[in-house]
Amino acid sequence: MPTTSTVDALDARILDALSVDPRATVLALAESTGLSRNTVQARLAKFDKQGVLRTFERRIDPAALGYPLDAVIMTRVVQRALSAIAVALEDIPEVTEVQGLSGVTDLLVHVVARDADDLYRIAGRILDIDGVEQTTTALVMRQLMEYRVRPLVRRLASTE
Secondary structure: OOOOOOOOHHHHHHHHHHHHOOOOOHHHHHHHHOOOHHHHHHHHHHHHHHOOOOOOOOOOOHHHHOOOEEEEEEEEEOHHHHHHHHHHHHOOOOEEEEEEOOOOOOEEEEEEEOOHHHHHHHHHHHHOOOOEEEEEEEEOOOOOOOOOOHHHHHHHHOOO
């Protein structure tokens, strides 16, 4: 996980260019940012080493795969079983993301399902994991905003 001080304004210019074109080559990034190819290559290597860039997995719409239902399952767990629970959640293909939380809910488990019956099955499978004490399921009715960091990158890039 990167520290809060790993990205400077020059880095942000490269990250902004990557946000526009994630498939851009080093040469294309150098041209679009006005930086040398070597500078861009060195900065990209630094990003990799420091964990600045997350996976480049393309965002596939689960509905296209037959999973039109999107839900979150708020999960309360036995804390000492957290590692084993995380491993068990990885074995459930419909689990797309898991976030650890502070407060009354320990985990926010994002899942996709084929229909209501499938969601019921998935929620039951999560509840059956040793150490899971309680779950509360909520349907995602509409996504109002996709995950984004580009406004933050652009702000940092403009401080140069």
